[in-house]
Amino acid sequence: xxxxxxxxxxxxxxxxxxxxxxxxxxxxQGEDLLQMAEIAARHPGARLLDLGCGGGHVSFHVAPRVxxxxxxxxxxxxxxxxxxxxxxxxxxxxxxxxxxxxxxPFGDGEFDLVMSRYSTHHWQxxxxxxxxxxxxxKPGGTAVFADVVSPGEPLLDTWLQTIEVLRDTxxxxxxxxxxxxxxxxxxxFTLQGLTPRRLPLEFQSWVARMRTPDTLxxxxxxxxxxAPDVVxxxxxVQEDGSFTSDTATIVVKxxx
Numbered sequence: 001x002x003x004x005x006x007x008x009x010x011x012x013x014x015x016x017x018x019x020x021x022x023x024x025x026x027x028x029q030g031e032d033l034l035q036m037a038e039i040a041a042r043h044p045g046a047r048l049l050d051l052g053c054g055g056g057h058v059s060f061h062v063a064p065r066v067x068x069x070x071x072x073x074x075x076x077x078x079x080x081x082x083x084x085x086x087x088x089x090x091x092x093x094x095x096x097x098x099x100x101x102x103x104x105p106f107g108d109g110e111f112d113l114v115m116s117r118y119s120t121h122h123w124q125x126x127x128x129x130x131x132x133x134x135x136x137x138k139p140g141g142t143a144v145f146a147d148v149v150s151p152g153e154p155l156l157d158t159w160l161q162t163i164e165v166l167r168d169t170x171x172x173x174x175x176x177x178x179x180x181x182x183x184x185x186x187x188x189f190t191l192q193g194l195t196p197r198r199l200p201l202e203f204q205s206w207v208a209r210m211r212t213p214d215t216l217x218x219x220x221x222x223x224x225x226x227a228p229d230v231v232x233x234x235x236x237v238q239e240d241g242s243f244t245s246d247t248a249t250i251v252v253k254x255x256x
Contacts, residue, residue: 046112052119056082139256189252203241
């Protein structure tokens with residue numbers, strides 16, 4: 001798949017769903033958001049980049065705590081929703097910017113903080129996106145990445161990637177903690193901390209948020225129905241298809 005085709009797939013998947021992500025309880029709350037807000041509060045004079053901002057929930061949580069926030073996303077419609085909500089909330093220090101994670105239109109060392117939540121699994125080239133995040137971060141700056149993670153075990157990984165791409169055709173990969181650690185280290189970051197969490201997902205709202213076609217919803221239900229016991233146990237699969245994913249919030253620094 002070419003880069004332009006993947007970009008189009010991401011935009012096609014998310015632009016019509018911008019309002020749904022703004023109101024999504026899964027995205028609007030969570031211990032990871034509180035952790036990000038706490039880190040931001042330690043840097044009241046910071047310029048912060050919300051990388052792959054989606055519905056803007058990281059931006060909304062950190063904007064009252066820092067000097068300036070740039071909400072950055074591939075989908076202009078998503079950014080329009082974020083800008084509108086920021087205006088309603090009186091967040092005058094929040095600006096939006098459209099583009100790809102792998103090609104950031106910012107200067108070297110432009111930001112004190114970079115944060116990204118539930119975005120990296122959509123990047124076509126995660127390694128390049130992480131290197132770009134390092135580039136635009138000031139020496140000594142902090143970055144925080146939060147996302148669904150693969151358990152790493154092959155069977156569990158295969159099932160996770162399968163249900164993700166059935167639900168959302170723009171999905172690339174949920175990386176394992178080991179893969180995250182390798183990519184971040186190769187990009188040039190220094191690991192500061194990693195917090196694992198579990199994320200319960202209610203099936204109907206999970207597929208409705210993405211407007212997954214009925215044929216693929218049926219395929220998802222079939223997949224859960226035939227899942228081996230080890231898969232059902234790990235993901236805590238319920239009778240209605242609801243399940244629980246692994247997540248991680250990873251804090252890193254740029255040397256300097």
